Structure formats: structure tokens, C-alpha cells
Amino acid sequence: MRVRELKGFAVPKDSQSKVVDFSFHGKPAKLKHGDVVIAAITSCTNTSNPSVMLGAALVAKKACQLGLEVKPWVKTSLAPGSGVVKKYLDKSGLQKYLNHLGFHIVGYGCTTCIGNSGDLDESVASAISENDIVAAAVLSGNRNFEGRVHPLTRANYLASPPLVVAYALAGTVDIDFTREPLGMSKDGKDIFFRDIWPSNEEVSDVVQSSVLPEMFKVTYEAITKGNPMWNQLSVPSGTLYSWDPTSTYIHEPPYFKDMTMSPPGPHGVKDAYCLLNFGDSITTDHISPAGSIHRDSPAAKYLLEHGVDRRDFNSYGSRRGNDEVMTRGTFANIRIVNKLLKGEVGPKTIHVPTGEKLSVFDVAMRYKSEGYDTIILAGAEYGSGSSRDWAAKGPMLLGVKAVIAKSFERIHRSNLVGMGIIPLCFKAGEDAETLGLTGYERFSIDLPSSVSEIRPGQDVIVVTDNGKSFICTIRFDTEVELAYFDHGGILPYVIRNLINAKQ
Incomplete structure (x- = not known):
């Protein structure tokens, strides 16, 4: 990203060169658009490649030898997907250079790439939020969607592990590596990207000497042995899981509540x-x-009410077994743009009957308590990205009955069907805006009472309370999906079939 471009961030031209002065632990610091505040070598995918991991370590070694440093307010981390990485980094003697630049091993598994980077230093967070700075995160993860990496990093870039180290040293993504220096050496000379980049031969040599078959054998043999803490867990007997009503991590979900055999x-x-x-x-x-559970969110309120201290909130990922937490976190992304808010960005919406602006969860629960169905209006590519099960489970538990969109991402559409939510597509050339829909209407979709009267891909009429009507294509694409819909979703469909098979 070059500051003169700032694609998609809507930074006014007269603000693009803004520099913010702040104090970081008592020392003067500066922050501008495009500056890196998170640099993470992470992901189970990229960190499984010894060449790029050792390449990153060689970059760190060359940088350290030349006297380059990462700015102290850049949050750096190394989270390999496997313990094997630590073995060959230690064997090579290169881990110490990564450590010196702040890339200490923080764990093995999902961290920054799923939004679990932890909080930024309060001084950095304040400098960003109070001055509307487009701060950047650079990570070797798989996804960089808005709000996923960290709520305060609006610019998120995927890079190889060696490049993550390079951008951390540069401290900005607003740099041309071919022409501009990363920093200065101990003797005051400009250091360029080419000065710290290892050759293919250097990488190959260290891979050959440090990545040994025995490392993989020893590491993966231990998987079946567990560890003392795991092995000492008390496992209750019986064929049914005993739900702990006091647990804020595992909660009995309502998917089968009041389920009948028909x-x-x-x-x-x-x-x-x-x-x-x-x-x-x-x-x-x-x-x-x-990612993290925001202190002012409905999920945080729920946890506080159940005696959980703020420091123990943990993340949504760790609490995904509790539907009460996860439902409250659905549509809680702080970068989400809802047209009902008329330009305001954030996880709130309008309770149409009263005009109140509340959290999405609170509005959804009010509609449910009042006995009203809800729908979602959307544009093209609704549900793009990873096929996250909670992206369909959450809306279903919020009471959403249908999503009307220009188009759907393939897997998410099928996940909606699996949760009993009706996916509908506007006709070509039409969308909510061309049809004059504001989202303040009430919507009705009349379907036959028997699934045998519904055909995959048939047209249906949507009618609003202000007299408008338009045709949509119902996106049940197969007969099997119609069967799921008949059963109220794939989960009750499977349960009923399992029970019938045993009778």
C-alpha cells in the first residue's frame, strides 16, 4: 500500500500524510498511515514449509548482524503449526535472531490469523483510534479479511514469513523495497531489502543441515501419548454427555430442542x-x-453475568462450544457496514418499530420475543471467505429465516441451507437499491406447505408491506437440500435418519 493510493480506506487527501506523535512507555514515538503495528509469522499452512521458516530466520540473522531493530510498538510473534519448527530452528541456531527481533514462539496453532493476537499496547491503540490512522498488520496467515486480524488494523496483508520479518523491520507497508532502505546499519549506512535477503543456496544449506527426519518422528509419535494434564482428566462413564449448566465454555445447544420425529x-x-x-x-x-471478546459486547455482558472476570474472557474461538457466547458474537465485527446505520460502521442495527439503535444481538432477541421473523438483505458474494460453520449457525440462532442477496459464495449458501435458512437471489440486474428497498419494509415469502411442491431453483415472489413485490430465485439447488429444509436443517435430518435406521 502506498499512502498516495490508500485504496478503499477513504482517507481524505489532506490527511494522507498525517503523522501522530505519541508516548510509548515514556519514549517519543510516531505513527502514520500504513505503519505496521502487528507482524506475525503464523498459520498452520505457511509455517509447515521449512524453507520459508528458515529463510525468515536467516533474514533475522542478517538484520541483527547489521544492527537493524524492530520498532518496540510493533507487536511481533511466531506461532508455528507444529513443534517440529522449534526443533529445527533450535538446531540451526537461528531462533535467537528471531527472538532478538521479537519473534518469540508464543504457541502452536491458531493465533493472529484467527484474530487472537491479543490487545495492542494502550498507547498504540489510542493513537490509532483517536486519529483514525490506517494501521497495518502483516502476517503469513491464510486470511486477511477486514476486522479478522485485529479490530484496529484496517490494512491487513498476507506475506511469506521472510517478508513478515522484512516489513516488521521497515515498520511500514508504505515502502518500495527495490529503492528505499529498511533502516540504517550500526555504522550509519542505509540497509536495503537486498542486503538481508538470503540466497537460495543459503536457505538450502541450512535446511539440509537442520531439518532431520527424526524431528518429525519424535514429535508426531508423542501425539498419541498426550501429556500429564490431559491424561489425568477425569472422564465420566456412560453413553450420554453430561452437560455442566455452570460452564461458560461448553453449553447444550438448542438445535434439537422440542424436536419431533416428524x-x-x-x-x-x-x-x-x-x-x-x-x-x-x-x-x-x-x-x-x-478473535477477542470486546469488553462492551453482548458476549462480554453475558460472561460478566456468569461470574467471568474480564481477564478470563478468552476468545470466541476458545468458547465456540457455547452457543450463548457465539450467538452474541454473530455480526459483532466492528468493521461491518450495515446500511440501516446510514454510514456508521460497527456491530449495531436499528429496531425498526421503535427506531432504537442497539447491538445486532439485542435487536434480534427483541424481534424474537415479539414473535417476528427476520431476514437479511445483501449484495453480491454474500458469505465469501472461509466456510465458517458459525456464519450460518449464528444467524439461525438469531432468528434469521432468509437471506436475500445478489449472489452467494458457494459453500456458505449450502451452510445456510443446512441451518434451515432460505437463500434467495435477486434477479439479474436487480438488487435492494434498484428495487428501492431501504430495509425498513416488512417482507413476506409464501412457500407451499409441502416440500414436494418446491423445485430446486424455482422462482418465488417476495412481497413487502408497502405494496412492493419482486421475484427471486430460491437457491435450494438439489433435492437433498430440499430434504434438509423439510426437516428444519441438516442436523435434525441426520438425527431422524439415524433413529429410523435403528428401528
Whole structure:
């Protein structure tokens, strides 16, 4: 990203060169658009390649030898997917250079790439939020959707592990590595990217000498042995799981509550309110709960009410077994743009009958308590990104009955069907705006009472309370998906079939 471009960030031209002075632990510091505040070597994918991991370590070694440093406010971390990485980094003698630049091993598994980077230093967070700085994160993860890496890093870039180290040293993504120096050496000379980049031969040599078959054998043999803490867990006997009603991590979900052996049949939508009105490219990371639990969120309120201290909130990922937490975190992404808020960004929406602006969860629960269905309006590519199960489970538990969009990401569409949510597509050339829909209407979709009367891909009429009507294509694409819909979703469909098979 070059500051003169700032693609998609809507930074006014007269603010693009803004420099913010702040104090970091008592020392003067500066922050500008494009500056890196998170640099993470992470992901189970990229860290499984010894060449790039040892390449990153060689970059760190050359940088250290030349006297380059990472700015202290850049949050650095190394989270390999496997303990083997530590073995060959230690064997090579290169881990100490990564450590010197701040890339200490913080764990093995999902960290920054799923939003678990932890908080930024308060002084850095304040400098960003109070001055509307477009701060950057550079990581070797798999996804960089808005709000996924960290709520305060609006610019998120994927890079190889060696490049993550290089950008951390540069301290900005607003740099041309071919022409501009990364920093200065101990003797005051400009150091360029080419000065710290290892040759293919250097990388190959250290791979040959440090990555040994025995490392993999020893590491993966230990998987079946567990560890003392795991092995000492008390396991209750019996065939049914004993739910602990006091647990804030594992909660009995309501998917099978009041389930009968007879399928409920298709459901239509009657006088539904629009819970959210979106534009294009709403990703599963906008929808699904991920990362840290914000202190002012409905999920935080729930945990506090259940005696959990703020320091023990942990993350949505660690609490994904509790539907009460996860439902409250659905659509809680602070970068989400809901047209009902008329330009305001954040995880709130409008309770249409009263005009109140509340959290998405609170509005959804109010509609449910009042006996109203809800729908979602969306643009193109709704549900793009990773196929996160909670991106469909969450809306279902919020009471969403249908999503009307220009188009769906393939897997997310099928996940919606699996949760009993009706996916509908506007006709070509039409969307909410061309049809004059504001999201303040009430929507009805009349479907036959028997699934045998519904065909995959058939047209249906959507009617609003202000007299508008338009045709949509119902995106049940196969007969099997119609069977899921008949049963109220894939989970009750599977349970009923399992029970019937044993009778």
C-alpha cells in the first residue's frame, strides 16, 4: 500500500500524510498511515514449509548482524503449526535472531490469523483510534479479511514469513523495497531489502543441515501419548454427555430442542423485519464470531453475568462450544457496514418499530420475543471467505429465516441451507437499491406447505408491506437440500435418519 493510493480506506487527501506523535512507555514515538503495528509469522499452512521458516530466520540473522531493530510498538510473534519448527530452528541456531527481533514462539496453532493476537499496547491503540490512522498488520496467515486480524488494523496483508520479518523491520507497508532502505546499519549506512535477503543456496544449506527426519518422528509419535494434564482428566462413564449448566465454555445447544420425529415441513416468511441491510462482499469473518471478546459486547455482558472476570474472557474461538457466547458474537465485527446505520460502521442495527439503535444481538432477541421473523438483505458474494460453520449457525440462532442477496459464495449458501435458512437471489440486474428497498419494509415469502411442491431453483415472489413485490430465485439447488429444509436443517435430518435406521 502506498499512502498516495490508500485504496478503499477513504482517507481524505489532506490527511494522507498525517503523522501522530505519541508516548510509548515514556519514549517519543510516531505513527502514520500504513505503519505496521502487528507482524506475525503464523498459520498452520505457511509455517509447515521449512524453507520459508528458515529463510525468515536467516533474514533475522542478517538484520541483527547489521544492527537493524524492530520498532518496540510493533507487536511481533511466531506461532508455528507444529513443534517440529522449534526443533529445527533450535538446531540451526537461528531462533535467537528471531527472538532478538521479537519473534518469540508464543504457541502452536491458531493465533493472529484467527484474530487472537491479543490487545495492542494502550498507547498504540489510542493513537490509532483517536486519529483514525490506517494501521497495518502483516502476517503469513491464510486470511486477511477486514476486522479478522485485529479490530484496529484496517490494512491487513498476507506475506511469506521472510517478508513478515522484512516489513516488521521497515515498520511500514508504505515502502518500495527495490529503492528505499529498511533502516540504517550500526555504522550509519542505509540497509536495503537486498542486503538481508538470503540466497537460495543459503536457505538450502541450512535446511539440509537442520531439518532431520527424526524431528518429525519424535514429535508426531508423542501425539498419541498426550501429556500429564490431559491424561489425568477425569472422564465420566456412560453413553450420554453430561452437560455442566455452570460452564461458560461448553453449553447444550438448542438445535434439537422440542424436536419431533416428524419433519416440520417448509417454512415461509411472514411480515419479517430486516435485521441487517448489507452491500457487496460480506465475508464469513464479518458474520462469524472470531478473535477477542470486546469488553462492551453482548458476549462480554453475558460472561460478566456468569461470574467471568474480564481477564478470563478468552476468545470466541476458545468458547465456540457455547452457543450463548457465539450467538452474541454473530455480526459483532466492528468493521461491518450495515446500511440501516446510514454510514456508521460497527456491530449495531436499528429496531425498526421503535427506531432504537442497539447491538445486532439485542435487536434480534427483541424481534424474537415479539414473535417476528427476520431476514437479511445483501449484495453480491454474500458469505465469501472461509466456510465458517458459525456464519450460518449464528444467524439461525438469531432468528434469521432468509437471506436475500445478489449472489452467494458457494459453500456458505449450502451452510445456510443446512441451518434451515432460505437463500434467495435477486434477479439479474436487480438488487435492494434498484428495487428501492431501504430495509425498513416488512417482507413476506409464501412457500407451499409441502416440500414436494418446491423445485430446486424455482422462482418465488417476495412481497413487502408497502405494496412492493419482486421475484427471486430460491437457491435450494438439489433435492437433498430440499430434504434438509423439510426437516428444519441438516442436523435434525441426520438425527431422524439415524433413529429410523435403528428401528
